[in-house]
Amino acid sequence: VARHVDIDRCIRNFRFFADLGRHSTAQTFAMDDAMNHVVRKPVGVVGLISPWNLPLYLLTWKVAPALLMGNAIVAKPSEITPLTAHRFCALAQEAGLPDGLLNVLHGLGPEVGQPIVEHPRIAAISFTGGTATGRIVAATAAPMFKKLSLELGGKNATVVLEDADLDTIVPGVVRAGFLNSGQICLCGSRILVHRALYDAFLPRFVEAVDAFGIGPVISSAHRDKVEGYLKLAVEEGGTVLTGGQRGPGDGFHLSPAVVANLPPDSRCATEEIFGPVVTLHPFDTEEEALAIANGTEYGLAGSVWTNDAERGRRFAERMETGMVWVNTWLHRDLRVPFGGVKHSGVGREGGEWSLGFFSEAVNICVANRP
Structure with a gap:
């Protein structure tokens, strides 16, 4: 699975979002007397917390769209599987990613994850993990009005x-x-x-x-x-x-x-x-x-x-x-929404849903005449 799923999907994640970014077009909505222009701005600094089961696949599923939309990242991989994230960060630096855009912190959830979630300068949290931990993340982030995406447990x-x-x-x-x-x-x-x-x-x-x-x-x-x-x-x-x-x-x-x-x-x-x-x-x-x-x-x-x-x-x-x-399973098209309902999560990521989460949509309405 590490060779044929985790690494392969890491590559696909970056290629997919790079292609999506190249082909995305600005949204406009015409009125009789005005034109609306939708501008997507970076959220700012985003916190990404990813699990151990597919550590590279699930980390880069968040990193790629977050970078595409212009954000800086503070990422915490699982303390059980830290080495793939560490190596990935080194490769990103070798590839020329500017210093400070991708920051990987290692450690336990209460000692490292919780400070990321509660830091006032981190404006959005994307968390993949267990439902019990997701409740703690939500309880911390919601009163601070952070954008929140939770992909939690399942009993499918x-x-x-x-x-x-x-x-x-x-x-x-x-x-x-x-x-x-x-x-x-x-x-x-x-x-x-x-x-x-x-x-x-x-x-x-x-x-x-x-x-x-x-x-x-x-x-x-x-x-x-x-x-x-x-x-x-x-x-x-x-x-x-x-x-x-x-x-x-x-x-x-x-x-x-x-x-x-x-x-x-x-x-x-x-x-x-x-x-x-x-x-x-x-x-x-x-x-x-x-x-x-x-x-x-x-x-x-x-x-x-x-x-x-x-x-x-x-x-x-x-x-x-x-x-x-x-009549199939785990047949993934990266353009479609990914996420659960009930206690399996909040929000959707994937394709345009990821771009929406990692940006702030601003509407500018311009009248046709002064």
């Missing part, structure tokens, strides 16, 4: 309708659940399968999961957290069909786990685990599937799998989430 639903072709969709559902060991905010950790397909889906899915290679989780503490949720799943009545075992070698390995027979409103089925664990839930009707899919405090992403793309699109529109894929 993968919905398999009864007309889906299992031979086609199972690999995609597995990838959605376990890429990067489930440590991507967009991963589909709740898999809802129509009861007509459930018995056929189960063995195929488990077999595919067992064959899906994943790396370790980020730390010993995180592995302990994931194992704690697996223990809780059994206590809540769930059955671990496969996985959850520690593996050999360096790193904090945990085999991908599949849990069945959990109530949809159980803690393991509604709380973000952020690891290689998915829960399976049968449903009988679309209404029941929607109730389960929408039945958490989160609303970041989701996917729908069906042989009828139009049906999938209609179902997706009824999901309470910021992003939905139909």
Whole structure:
């Protein structure tokens, strides 16, 4: 993932926003007796706080548009993964970026992140991370009237309708659940399968999961957290069909786990685990599937799998989430809005939405005659 996703996407982020900047045109709105000119001005100094799971990808997703719109940056990468940001900053300096435009500070959240959020000269905060920390960021920034973009946690639903072709969709559902060991905010950790397909889906899915290679989780503490949720799943009545075992070698390995027979409103089925664990839930009707899919405090992403793309699109529109894929997952067009609803975030970034966040739109109305 580091080689094929994190680094590649870092490059794509800069190329995309550079191209967007070259092709952006000024907005004007004509009236009978005047012309309105929309001018975008830099916010000033912006604070960027990014997580450990895709450290270069998610940092540059913020840096590129912030620089494009003329801002200076104070960035704090995760203390768990500081080296990619440090190296990136050095490369930016080698490339000729003027001193003082990109400033990277390392350290713990309370000691470094919180001072960034509360500093009076930092006018905007873009934060990607957990919902609990997002609440602290919001509570600090909102009374100071800072611009705020929060991309927070998710408990995303993968919905398999009864007309889906299992031979086609199972690999995609597995990838959605376990890429990067489930440590991507967009991963589909709740898999809802129509009861007509459930018995056929189960063995195929488990077999595919067992064959899906994943790396370790980020730390010993995180592995302990994931194992704690697996223990809780059994206590809540769930059955671990496969996985959850520690593996050999360096790193904090945990085999991908599949849990069945959990109530949809159980803690393991509604709380973000952020690891290689998915829960399976049968449903009988679309209404029941929607109730389960929408039945958490989160609303970041989701996917729908069906042989009828139009049906999938209609179902997706009824999901309470910021992003939905139909018959695919993590298929990203950088022009579209990225962000969640409910406790999964505030605001949108991506394409023109990023340019809007990292600038202040000023309207100048000029009368046709003095």
